[in-house]
Amino acid sequence: MNRDDADLQGARPTANHDDASVTGLLRQLSREVPALFTKELALAKAEFQSSLNTLKAGIAAVAGGAIVLLAGLIILLMSAVYGLSLFMAPWLAALIVGVVVMIIGFVMLQSGKKQFEPSHFKPDRTLDALNKDQEALRRKAS
Numbered sequence: 001m002n003r004d005d006a007d008l009q010g011a012r013p014t015a016n017h018d019d020a021s022v023t024g025l026l027r028q029l030s031r032e033v034p035a036l037f038t039k040e041l042a043l044a045k046a047e048f049q050s051s052l053n054t055l056k057a058g059i060a061a062v063a064g065g066a067i068v069l070l071a072g073l074i075i076l077l078m079s080a081v082y083g084l085s086l087f088m089a090p091w092l093a094a095l096i097v098g099v100v101v102m103i104i105g106f107v108m109l110q111s112g113k114k115q116f117e118p119s120h121f122k123p124d125r126t127l128d129a130l131n132k133d134q135e136a137l138r139r140k141a142s
Contacts, residue, residue: 025140029137033137036133040129040133043126044123047123047125051123073101077097077101080097081093081094084096
């Protein structure tokens with residue numbers, strides 16, 4: 001489809017000399033800043049929702065895996081106690097296995113806690129976009 005130049009001029013406003021004045025720039029700035037903040041808020045909301053969905057999926061996977069591992073671990077620990085009880089007193093075998101398992105569990109707990117650090121949930125893209133917008137506003141105002 002071909003459009004003539006009149007249609008194109010009607011679709012895109014032309015800038016005149018008055019719009020380049022300080023008043024025109026301030027008027028344009030007052031229209032663009034609320035829209036900019038609305039878009040930045042929408043980006044922050046989307047980024048937060050994405051982080052929340054990732055966190056939910058991670059929690060579900062950890063919980064499911066923990067249940068299955070716990071069942072297998074109990075069976076393995078019982079077999080380790082039974083095996084050691086052939087060479088020593090059963091209470092001593094159970095004590096040794098229990099202490100080793102607690103140490104392993106503590107190490108695993110500490111490494112899992114690192115996944116919940118606040119830095120993993122920081123909206124980096126939103127903060128970066130806000131900094132760029134702030135710089136653009138400073139350049140436009142000066």
